[in-house]
Amino acid sequence: MRHGRLPLILSFLLPPLAVYGIFVLSPYLQAFQISTTDWLGYSAQADQVGLANFRTLLHDGYVWNALKNNAILLAVVPVVTIALGLFFASMLTMGGRKGRAGVTGVRGTSVYRLVYFFPQVLSVVIIALLWKEIYSPTSGLLNGALRAVGLAEPPAWLGDPRFAFWCVLAVMVWSNVGFYVVLFGAAMQAIPRDIYEAVLLDGASRATMLRKITIPLLWDTIQVAWIYLAIAALDGFILVQLMTNGGPNFSSDVIGLRMYDTSFGSENKFGYASAIGVAMFFLTLSVAVLALRTARRDRIEYS
Amino acid sequence: MNRREILRRSAAAGLLATPAAGLLTGCATSGGDDKGDAGAYKGTKSEQNPLGVKEDAPLEVVIFNGGFGEDYAKAHEAMYKERYPKAEIKHSATQEISKTLQPRFVDGSPPDVVNNSGAGQIDFNGLVSQNALADLSDLLAAPSLDAPGKTVKDTLLPGTVEVGSYDGKFLVLNYTYTVYGIWHSTKLFADRGWTYAKTWDEHIALCRQIKAAGIAPWTYAGLHPRYMSWPLISTAIKLGGPSVALAIDNLEPNAWKSDAMKTAADAWYQIVKDKFILAGSPGLDHKQSQTAWCQGKAAFISCGSWLESEQKDVTPAGFNMTVAPTPSLGSGDKLPFEAIRGTAGEPFMVPAKAKNTAGGLEYFRTMLSRKGAQDFTKKVASLPVVAGATDGVELPFGLATVVKALDASGSNGFNWVYNNYYRKLERNLVDAACGEFFSGRISPAEFLDQCQKGADSIAQDTSVKKYKRAA
Numbered sequence: 001m002r003h004g005r006l007p008l009i010l011s012f013l014l015p016p017l018a019v020y021g022i023f024v025l026s027p028y029l030q031a032f033q034i035s036t037t038d039w040l041g042y043s044a045q046a047d048q049v050g051l052a053n054f055r056t057l058l059h060d061g062y063v064w065n066a067l068k069n070n071a072i073l074l075a076v077v078p079v080v081t082i083a084l085g086l087f088f089a090s091m092l093t094m095g096g097r098k099g100r101a102g103v104t105g106v107r108g109t110s111v112y113r114l115v116y117f118f119p120q121v122l123s124v125v126i127i128a129l130l131w132k133e134i135y136s137p138t139s140g141l142l143n144g145a146l147r148a149v150g151l152a153e154p155p156a157w158l159g160d161p162r163f164a165f166w167c168v169l170a171v172m173v174w175s176n177v178g179f180y181v182v183l184f185g186a187a188m189q190a191i192p193r194d195i196y197e198a199v200l201l202d203g204a205s206r207a208t209m210l211r212k213i214t215i216p217l218l219w220d221t222i223q224v225a226w227i228y229l230a231i232a233a234l235d236g237f238i239l240v241q242l243m244t245n246g247g248p249n250f251s252s253d254v255i256g257l258r259m260y261d262t263s264f265g266s267e268n269k270f271g272y273a274s275a276i277g278v279a280m281f282f283l284t285l286s287v288a289v290l291a292l293r294t295a296r297r298d299r300i301e302y303s
Numbered sequence: 304m305n306r307r308e309i310l311r312r313s314a315a316a317g318l319l320a321t322p323a324a325g326l327l328t329g330c331a332t333s334g335g336d337d338k339g340d341a342g343a344y345k346g347t348k349s350e351q352n353p354l355g356v357k358e359d360a361p362l363e364v365v366i367f368n369g370g371f372g373e374d375y376a377k378a379h380e381a382m383y384k385e386r387y388p389k390a391e392i393k394h395s396a397t398q399e400i401s402k403t404l405q406p407r408f409v410d411g412s413p414p415d416v417v418n419n420s421g422a423g424q425i426d427f428n429g430l431v432s433q434n435a436l437a438d439l440s441d442l443l444a445a446p447s448l449d450a451p452g453k454t455v456k457d458t459l460l461p462g463t464v465e466v467g468s469y470d471g472k473f474l475v476l477n478y479t480y481t482v483y484g485i486w487h488s489t490k491l492f493a494d495r496g497w498t499y500a501k502t503w504d505e506h507i508a509l510c511r512q513i514k515a516a517g518i519a520p521w522t523y524a525g526l527h528p529r530y531m532s533w534p535l536i537s538t539a540i541k542l543g544g545p546s547v548a549l550a551i552d553n554l555e556p557n558a559w560k561s562d563a564m565k566t567a568a569d570a571w572y573q574i575v576k577d578k579f580i581l582a583g584s585p586g587l588d589h590k591q592s593q594t595a596w597c598q599g600k601a602a603f604i605s606c607g608s609w610l611e612s613e614q615k616d617v618t619p620a621g622f623n624m625t626v627a628p629t630p631s632l633g634s635g636d637k638l639p640f641e642a643i644r645g646t647a648g649e650p651f652m653v654p655a656k657a658k659n660t661a662g663g664l665e666y667f668r669t670m671l672s673r674k675g676a677q678d679f680t681k682k683v684a685s686l687p688v689v690a691g692a693t694d695g696v697e698l699p700f701g702l703a704t705v706v707k708a709l710d711a712s713g714s715n716g717f718n719w720v721y722n723n724y725y726r727k728l729e730r731n732l733v734d735a736a737c738g739e740f741f742s743g744r745i746s747p748a749e750f751l752d753q754c755q756k757g758a759d760s761i762a763q764d765t766s767v768k769k770y771k772r773a774a
Contacts (some may be wrong), residue, residue, distance in 0.1 A: 138582075264402060
C-alpha cells in the first residue's frame with residue numbers, strides 16, 4: 001500500500017465506525033447490563049438483581065400474549081408479502097399478452113410500478129394514521145363502502161379484538177408489498193430473456209415459468225426479502241402503537257410495544273424493559289439465522 | 304458548516320432516529336454521581352423573599368405543549384422576570400416530556416420546573432419512589448403574592464394538596480381544576496324537548512326516547528375506554544360514599560367488587576345491553592368519538608372539563624356543551640345528585656436535583672397568584688386551582704357550566720387517585736376491562752373481576768411502590 005493512502009482510508013473509516021460504536025454497539029451492550037438491574041429510569045440509582053427480570057419475563061402473561069402475536073406476524077407477513085410481491089412483479093415484467101413471442105409486462109406497467117411503490121414513500125406514521133381513518137367505524141372509507149353495498153352494521157375493526165390485529169397485519173403487508181414489487185422486478189430484469197423465450201417455445205405456461213424459472217433464479221433476492229420481512233414482523237411497533245396501542249384488551253399487542261409501554265408508557269421499569277429488549281434481540285437474531293440457514297441453496301450464475 | 308459539524312449533526316440525527324431500544328439505554332450510565340446540593344442556587348430568605356430565591360439565578364422551565372399551548376407559561380415567566388429582572392429564564396415546550404427529560408434526570412441536571420403532562424408523561428409512582436421530586440411544602444406555607452394575609456395554601460381549591468401528595472408529602476402541584484362528568488348539548492336537548500335525567504331509571508327512559516328519535520344516546524372513546532370507568536366509578540361512589548374510592552386507591556382486597564361497584568356496574572350494563580351506544584364506538588378514539596358527539600350523532604359522552612377546548616375547532620356554534628353529574632341510582636345514595644368528581648390536574652413539579660429549586664417554588668407562587676391564575680383562565684379558558692380566579696372573567700359556555708356544577712357539588716365533591724398512584728392500573732388494566740365491558744363482550748361481574756385482577760397484580764408487584772391515603 002502506498003503511504004499516502006492510509007491516512008485517507010483511516011479518516012474515512014474511523015468516524016463512521018466510531019459513530020456506530022457509540023450509538024449502536026454501546027447501547028446494545030448497556031441494554032444487557034441494565035437488564036440485570038431494577039433501574040427505574042429517573043435516577044442513577046440501580047441495584048443489581050441478577051436474572052430476576054428474566055424470571056419475571058417467563059411468567060408475564062402479557063409478554064407471552066405479545067410474543068404470540070409476533071409469531072403470527074412472523075408466519076404470515078413474509079409469506080403473504082413475498083407472494084404478492086412476486087405475483088405483481090411478474091405481472092409487471094412478463095404478464096403482457098401482446099406479442100406472443102416476446103416477454104413484456106402488462107399494459108401500464110410503469111404506472112402500476114409507481115402506484116405500488118407509493119406506500120414506501122410515505123412515512124410509517126402517516127400510513128398508520130391514514131389507515132386508522134380508513135378503518136374508522138363511523139366515518140371510515142371501509143365501512144362507508146360496506147354500508148354502500150348494503151351491510152347494515154359493519155364491524156368496528158380496530159375496536160374489535162377479532163379484527164384489530166388482522167387489520168394491522170393487513171396494513172403491514174400493504175405498506176411493504178410495493179418495495180418488494182420493485183425489488184423483485186429489478187431482479188427479474190436481470191434474468192436473461194432467452195431463458196424465457198426458450199421455455200415459451202417449449203410451451204410452458206406462465207405459472208410454470210414463475211415456479212420453475214423465475215423463483216429459482218430470484219432465490220437470492222427472495223432470501224434477503226425473507227430475512228428483512230421476518231425482522232420487520234418481530235417489530236411492528238410503530239403501526240401497532242399508532243393504530244391500536246395494543247388494544248382492545250391486548251389483542252393486537254406486540255413485543256416491541258410491551259417494551260415501550262414498560263419503559264415510557266404506563267410504567268418506567270427500564271430494567272425490566274431492557275430484559276424484554278434483550279429477549280427480543282436474541283429472538284430476532286435466531287430468526288435471522290434460521291431464515292438464512294433454511295433458505296440456503298446453491299447460487300445460479302449466468303455465464 | 305464544516306465537516307466536523309456535519310458529522311456531529313448527523314450523529315445527533317442518528318441518535319434521534321435510534322429506535323426505542325437505543326433510547327432506552329443511550330444515556331443510562333452516563334453521569335449518575337449524586338452531586339448533592341453542590342452548585343444549587345440559594346438566596347437569603349426574607350419577608351419579601353420567603354422561599355430564599357437567589358435573584359440572579361437562572362430558571363429553566365419545560366412546558367408540555369398540549370391543549371393549553373405554551374403562551375400561558377410565557378406570561379407566567381414574564382411575571383417572574385418582573386420580580387427578578389436579573390434572572391435569566393430558559394423556556395422550552397415539548398409534547399414528549401418523558402423522552403426529552405429522562406436523560407437529564409439520570410444525569411442529575413433536570414430543569415427547575417417541569418409540566419409533567421400528556422401521553423408522554425413520566426409515571427409519578429416511579430419519580431416519587433426514586434426521590435426525584437422536591438418537597439413543595441415550603442410553597443404552601445409561603446404568603447400568597449397578591450392575596451394579603453393569606454398563605455398560598457389558603458388560596459387553593461380544596462383537594463389540590465391531597466391530590467399532589469404522596470404518603471403525606473406535597474410533591475406535585477396540579478394547576479388546573481378538572482371536573483369529570485357526563486356532557487350533553489343544551490341546544491340539542493332544548494330543540495328536542497329533553498331534560499337531563501337526575502336518576503338512573505329516568506336516564507334509561509331518556510335514552511330510550513333519544514334512541515327512538517334516531518340518535519344514539521351514548522358514545523365513548525372505544526380505543527381509550529377508561530373514559531367510561533369515570534362515570535361508572537362515580538355512580539358507585541355516589542351510592543356507597545367516598546369510602547368506595549378510598550378502598551380502590553388503597554388497593555384493598557376486593558375493592559373493585561364492593562356492593563356499590565357491583566350495583567353501579569349492573570346499572571351501567573343497561574346502556575350496553577339495550578344498545579344505547581353509537582354503533583362502531585368501540586373502534587373510535589377520543590377525538591373521533593367526541594367529534595361524532597359534536598356532530599349530534601350521540602347525545603351523551605363522558606369526559607373531563609378539557610373537552611371544550613379540545614373540541615374548539617369542530618364544535619358547531621351554539622352547541623352549548625354542558626357538564627352534568629352522573630344520575631343517582633336511587634334514594635339510598637350516600638351523596639346527592641349534585642355531587643361531581645372534581646380534581647386538580649395538569650401536574651407541575653420541581654425535580655429534587657434542580658439547580659434552582661427555590662426559583663421553581665417561586666415560579667409556582669407566581670402561577671398561583673391571583674394575577675397569574677386569572678391570566679391563565681383568560682388565555683386557555685380553564686379553571687386554575689386558585690379560588691376565585693374566574694371572578695370577573697367572562698367564561699365560555701362549557702366552562703361556565705363546569706363552574707356551576709362545582710358550586711352545586713360543593714363539599715359533596717369526590718375524587719380518586721389510583722390513576723396517579725398506579726398509572727398502569729388505569730391506563731392499561733382497567734382500560735382493557737372497560738373496553739370489553741362497554742362493547743358487550745363481558746358481563747358486569749366479569750368486568751369487576753378483570754379490574755380486581757389488575758389491582759391485585761399491582762398490589763403483588765414488589766417493584767411498584769405502594770401509597771395509602773387516609774381520607
